[in-house]
Amino acid sequence: MDELRRLFHSVADHAADYRRSLPERPVGVPIDQSRLVEAFAGPLPAAPTPPEQVVAELVAAAEPGLVATAGPRYFGFVVGGALPAATAADMLAAGWDQVAFNAVTSPAAVAAEAAAGDWLKDLLGIPASASVGFVTGAQAANTAGLAAARHQVLADAGWDVERRGLLGAPSIRVLAGAERHATIDRSLRLLGLGTDVVRPVAAGPNGAIDLESLRGALRAASPGPTIVCLQAGNVNTGACDELREACELVHRHGGWVHVDGAFGLWAAASPATRHLTDGLELADSWACDGHKWLNLPYDSAFAFCARPDVHAAAMSYTASYLVGSGGAPVGADLTAESSRRARGFAVWAGLRELGRDGVAALVDRCCALARRFAEGLTAAGFEVANEVVLNQVLVGFGDDARTDRVVAAAQAEGTCWVGGTTWRGRRLMRIAVSNATTTEADVDRSIAAMVRLAAE
Template identity: 70%
Template sequence: MRDLLARAAELAADHRASLADRPVARAVDTAALNAAFGGPLPDGPTPPGAVLEELARAAEPGLVATAGPRFFGFVIGGALPAATAADVLATGWDQNGFNAVLSPAAAAAEEAAGTWLKELLGIPATASAGFVTGGQAANTVGLAAARHHVLAEAGWDVERDGLAGAPRVRVLASEERHATVDRALRLLGFGTRAVEPVKAGPQGAIDLDDLARKAGDGPTIVCLQAGNVNTGACDDLRAARAAAENAWIHVDGAFGLWAAANPGTAGLLDGVELADSWACDGHKWLNVPYDSGFVFCARPEVHAGAIAYRAAYLTGAGEVSGMGDLTLESSRRARGFAVWAALRELGRDGVAELVDRCCRLARRFAKTLAAGGAGIANDVVLNQVLVSFGDDARTDAVIDRIQRDGTCWLGGTTWRGRRYLRISVSNWMTTEADVDRSAAAILRLAQ
């Protein structure tokens, strides 16, 4: 086992060392890739060392340098050294993070990391913190807590009686909300038709006047955004709380919630502490390995009431824990180790600097591309840049060329009926040289 794990670490380290120089993506022979992984299942066993080498050889042609410094698609971070190493340890330790009986160490790591996260993100210290897989799970759990609370306030036990015959719950959300909100509403039985869309302003933040007109009495959930997925715009959380003072406020802050950790951008999230639940990712701006996300709730008893369950065979399942009782999985990876390690590696100042640097690099991207003749569609307030090269067909052609070129990788998006290159700067490894090299390639390919 010692030699096997040492070889696995060596292969992983070789890959990480190659990220700065290798093509970000390359043409893949899908048939050859499938053939390398496929074939009949062997009848007999294969030595573990041979399996490891076969896996490394088979996977290499299909690996994308998403953890590298020039991957600018989908708001994807890299993985910090300490967090990566901690995740290797977590795999070796193989802890089930359901409760403190199964892993006292995992429980302690999540307790400490959750406390630090709340301090950094401006969330009340008394809030609960659940370590989930990502933004989808975080939004689903947060909205489950919202459902529990607003219906309980109306005298309805949704966990016992379901939604059939329940009082109507109004869900107000921006017309530019993230798709995970709609999926969460489907999974929770509301259906997407429950959403009453609220207008968005010029940069994609929620229109407060329209929100105030639509907010009212009765069970109501308001979904706000910290970081519009296209523009980076943040909803005015303090004013939204005043406009919908009786509603449950849920903040989808998959990447934008990290703005609160940087003094230079914290003003964008003024009033964040006034919300009722929050969703955030670790594998985006915190640069923790996949998969890592967080859900916070201002009312821990509501959080647990919506999610926890009890079974006689679950040792130590008496009191609410901060682990399996706040997340959707029972058998769950001990994600807190990598988060704890990332926060220890960076410290408060390091997190702030990481967020600030990514924002500066996004502005550098926008300035360089604009000087080269590209159109920039958004105010670059965080790490998102929308770029066009004239008509939609030409913009899509440029995107295709960039993805085939390999210097950097970015995707396309449709915003306000137009096609754009969407640049997200989230990786701890990205430097000014990476941005300049990528911008030069984009302008070259656009010609």
């Protein structure tokens, strides 16, 4: 046991040293991927290797290929760094090695998810009676929400999709914004509905769904099973759909509303931005990430459903078992996984560390820093292509080719990391401010690097 203690301590020390280096560490540096692969490759040894040596070899092989995504100047892919308490809780979760299948395999894991789920619903304004499945990411959360939607709209049409499948089932129509995230289409493929069921609805100037177009699409289609996908937080612009009016409109037509709120749903946690998600409580299901704006470790997201019975019927082994047990659905009843890691410990710890005010402050600070980016780059003579409503900024540096060159130069130079995107037929730099440790100085330093690289 002393050897185990030394091993775990050495790993914790390395992790802490790495985190301590992030403020000044190059965010991304060019690497020779083939050499990195070689460092991990080679024949599997025939004899066992001491754990201490294994860890030392892992650190040596991985170190040159690490990207400082947890640092304060990483602005790509809408990801944040993991909070200290959440990281420590995730380390404990690995050490405890719990299976969060249900309250038999790990009573503590299920209890942590129950408490954290209640906190999440309270913060986001989701009805307290809703179910929460702790899943891996927005892809899994959207899939769970749309599985519940598929179950219910077909049940309303007299069809048991879990028993009878989709062959011969009534046709489902899915209305979704033209600027929906790609995970929606992928979820529809995974659920056997296919992407041909999608009827795109036009988006407004900043990427939110156009309500008149949605109204026309609902009127134009023949009555039948209908799912409408709305979004809180356009992945390029941060724009949020007008959820209250859209939900009321869809429900008048008997449809199910699913909200993809991978990062934008967190706007509901701040009084300053809550108006952007007004009416979200009227939806039927919601998807939201924890490893984005909440700054939890990766492999953390949430699938909410206003009807726990429908959620469980769509995702559990058998709905009849749940009814017969007399218990509320928990754990694996609400996800597509059985051998689930206990990710709820890190969620509980991260929320506990921030508190209600801390979550709101995190949202507000990131939004303010995004505006600082927009103001600084505009003052430098570059074009901000979107209305900055949350934490997303789109920047053009002239023509598409020049913009791509500036993005590539920034990624190689290492002061900050930003991504490129295509929006409305144009190539743009996309800046996503999501990290809890980002400061005004980090933004100013990044702007200076972008201006310098654009001039070069």
